Amino acid sequence: MKERKFSAAQLQDFCETVFKAIGCSESDAKVATNVLVSADLRGIDSHGVARLAGYVKQWEMKKLNTTPDIRIVHETPSTGTIDGDRGLGLIVAQNAMSVAIQKAQNVGSGWVAVHNSGHFGIAGYHAMMALPHDMIGICLTHASSLSAPTYSLEKLLGTNPIAVAIPADKEAPFVADLATTTAAYGKLQILQRKEQEAPLGWVQDSEGNPSTNPHAPKEGGALTPLGSDDLHGSYKGYCLGATVDILSGVLSGANFGPWVPPFATAGSTSERQPPVGLGTGHFFGAMRIDGFRPAEAFKKDMDLWIQTFRNAKAVPGKRVLIPGEPERMAEAERTENGIPLIGKVQEDLHGLAQQLNIASIFAS
Amino acid sequence: MKERKFSAAQLQDFCETVFKAIGCSESDAKVATNVLVSADLRGIDSHGVARLAGYVKQWEMKKLNTTPDIRIVHETPSTGTIDGDRGLGLIVAQNAMSVAIQKAQNVGSGWVAVHNSGHFGIAGYHAMMALPHDMIGICLTHASSLSAPTYSLEKLLGTNPIAVAIPADKEAPFVADLATTTAAYGKLQILQRKEQEAPLGWVQDSEGNPSTNPHAPKEGGALTPLGSDDLHGSYKGYCLGATVDILSGVLSGANFGPWVPPFATAGSTSERQPPVGLGTGHFFGAMRIDGFRPAEAFKKDMDLWIQTFRNAKAVPGKRVLIPGEPERMAEAERTENGIPLIGKVQEDLHGLAQQLNIASIFAS
Numbered sequence: 012m013k014e015r016k017f018s019a020a021q022l023q024d025f026c027e028t029v030f031k032a033i034g035c036s037e038s039d040a041k042v043a044t045n046v047l048v049s050a051d052l053r054g055i056d057s058h059g060v061a062r063l064a065g066y067v068k069q070w071e072m073k074k075l076n077t078t079p080d081i082r083i084v085h086e087t088p089s090t091g092t093i094d095g096d097r098g099l100g101l102i103v104a105q106n107a108m109s110v111a112i113q114k115a116q117n118v119g120s121g122w123v124a125v126h127n128s129g130h131f132g133i134a135g136y137h138a139m140m141a142l143p144h145d146m147i148g149i150c151l152t153h154a155s156s157l158s159a160p161t162y163s164l165e166k167l168l169g170t171n172p173i174a175v176a177i178p179a180d181k182e183a184p185f186v187a188d189l190a191t192t193t194a195a196y197g198k199l200q201i202l203q204r205k206e207q208e209a210p211l212g213w214v215q216d217s218e219g220n221p222s223t224n225p226h227a228p229k230e231g232g233a234l235t236p237l238g239s240d241d242l243h244g245s246y247k248g249y250c251l252g253a254t255v256d257i258l259s260g261v262l263s264g265a266n267f268g269p270w271v272p273p274f275a276t277a278g279s280t281s282e283r284q285p286p287v288g289l290g291t292g293h294f295f296g297a298m299r300i301d302g303f304r305p306a307e308a309f310k311k312d313m314d315l316w317i318q319t320f321r322n323a324k325a326v327p328g329k330r331v332l333i334p335g336e337p338e339r340m341a342e343a344e345r346t347e348n349g350i351p352l353i354g355k356v357q358e359d360l361h362g363l364a365q366q367l368n369i370a371s372i373f374a375s
Numbered sequence: 376m377k378e379r380k381f382s383a384a385q386l387q388d389f390c391e392t393v394f395k396a397i398g399c400s401e402s403d404a405k406v407a408t409n410v411l412v413s414a415d416l417r418g419i420d421s422h423g424v425a426r427l428a429g430y431v432k433q434w435e436m437k438k439l440n441t442t443p444d445i446r447i448v449h450e451t452p453s454t455g456t457i458d459g460d461r462g463l464g465l466i467v468a469q470n471a472m473s474v475a476i477q478k479a480q481n482v483g484s485g486w487v488a489v490h491n492s493g494h495f496g497i498a499g500y501h502a503m504m505a506l507p508h509d510m511i512g513i514c515l516t517h518a519s520s521l522s523a524p525t526y527s528l529e530k531l532l533g534t535n536p537i538a539v540a541i542p543a544d545k546e547a548p549f550v551a552d553l554a555t556t557t558a559a560y561g562k563l564q565i566l567q568r569k570e571q572e573a574p575l576g577w578v579q580d581s582e583g584n585p586s587t588n589p590h591a592p593k594e595g596g597a598l599t600p601l602g603s604d605d606l607h608g609s610y611k612g613y614c615l616g617a618t619v620d621i622l623s624g625v626l627s628g629a630n631f632g633p634w635v636p637p638f639a640t641a642g643s644t645s646e647r648q649p650p651v652g653l654g655t656g657h658f659f660g661a662m663r664i665d666g667f668r669p670a671e672a673f674k675k676d677m678d679l680w681i682q683t684f685r686n687a688k689a690v691p692g693k694r695v696l697i698p699g700e701p702e703r704m705a706e707a708e709r710t711e712n713g714i715p716l717i718g719k720v721q722e723d724l725h726g727l728a729q730q731l732n733i734a735s736i737f738a739s
Contacts, residue, residue: 087483090666119451250551302454
């Protein structure tokens, strides 16, 4: 089946119907859908509707509770831990970020660790929830282990992203959202499908040597931490991925390191036993700008920061991008022209429609 | 003059005398000395007594106030901004971290941005202040611009380090402290002195091409952000360095980006005019572990985390290091055998003694 484009509204309708079919409330289905389709709109295809079948599979395996009782289990005025009750990470994350924002409204900042959650979509989306409140938003999550610390032959860390959203005045906000591995796994999956070689530095083979085999992480190898190798600072990517794992996993009381449960579509569905904590974890933060200085003055300075960087003299034919700019460009283009889905994703979604007995817009 | 070893006590006595000679109080001199000599003990030679002459030079240039009125100028229960009053960054940072810890004691976490400060030594030292309180410590600082964002020909960011300190139970704490550039500038300075080539990927030349010239950043080139090049994720290092700059500079009301003032020993002492904020900035955080879960349970899990990573199967002849372990190994060795100082540093310190009319232990 060949690639075809769909409007955001079409994908939203379909996703909502699927989430409701597996038992989500109307409002939860809407929230989860917005997170997923936003990833597609922003050009992060690996984290959009392509994951829908994975969530449904987790529900089938009874690993996903579609009517969770998400609740604060421990807190201070500026911190807290939330039990996601094995709910959709997409929902749990939005809930946790709301709590962080509420705490920031009360005492200047809010920091929320989460356990018993699952895959939550794109980190940047949750961090961006802080922006309309004139807050800086932070969102971290660990993921199942695909990456080996410097000199390790064992995969102990996930791609463990860091997202930071910072408001500006007239300029669009600064939104950084980055895996702490050299390459996100989604980029490797594209090469796997096309049977193309990976650039040296992205993965190592089962003996720890640099490899161009995009399948290496499934064949005893691993993704490298950001930096690629010791000489180029991979121990820094390892430190960052480790920090994300500890804040998301150890601080929340979730699993951590090699115990982080896999997402259903990531290949393996087996978990390292016995678990050392409760499900998957995340970490969220919100800081009120005016907890530090008046928000208006800050946002005007952010405009100057953004303009200074954007207008920097660049290599001929290139320019300096502001974090978040590539995703905004994709969103403008896809809102206009539609979201392209490859044949495999259309087939998966069509299969879901049949399985759940709902109307398919993906029929071949 | 050849390399010679000195005990920590010898260097401490000398540093304290120097700081007092330029007008610091007894207690400020002690605090500043502890930060500096701790860098030497921990093996980070570029940030120890080698910098002492730089601080004195800033004092001579009337850019350093040795009797600062360091005060909170804006705050909420969990956040605040401190004006360092152009004091020694070493002192201002310890003061700001104390405020963050006090706020965390009160409401679970504390976050402090700082303006009107200067070079503060090693970030990890300040982050580690949180450890005895069963808190996670975070410390960021920007620095004068040496690094070019991905595809930029202009240097817009410093080496902008991130430090995170996390307590464990029986194991030593987790202490990550990393520049967000591929290589710290100190590593390049070592190559400059030895006239050795830099590994490809550390620096770019004045046209943005990879270069092995360790002098490149002073000759129109730049350090690369962590990741080395676009294909290997340098935009992630750029995002991280940018985040550190915004939290340290824009959020605090300090200068930012290319306006961050240079440290006196970094070569140039001229500042981009007119300034866009107040001096150099930093950002500090402290979070009470028991703001999330009981500290004892967390620290036991940290032990398991550390043991799991340390015992991972590794490349033959290598092992997986825990963040902070190399610095602890250096500290044990140097406490035992002394701190080696190269001839150039001994000469600088001897010169300081003559200039300030104090006894020198560095006479040739």
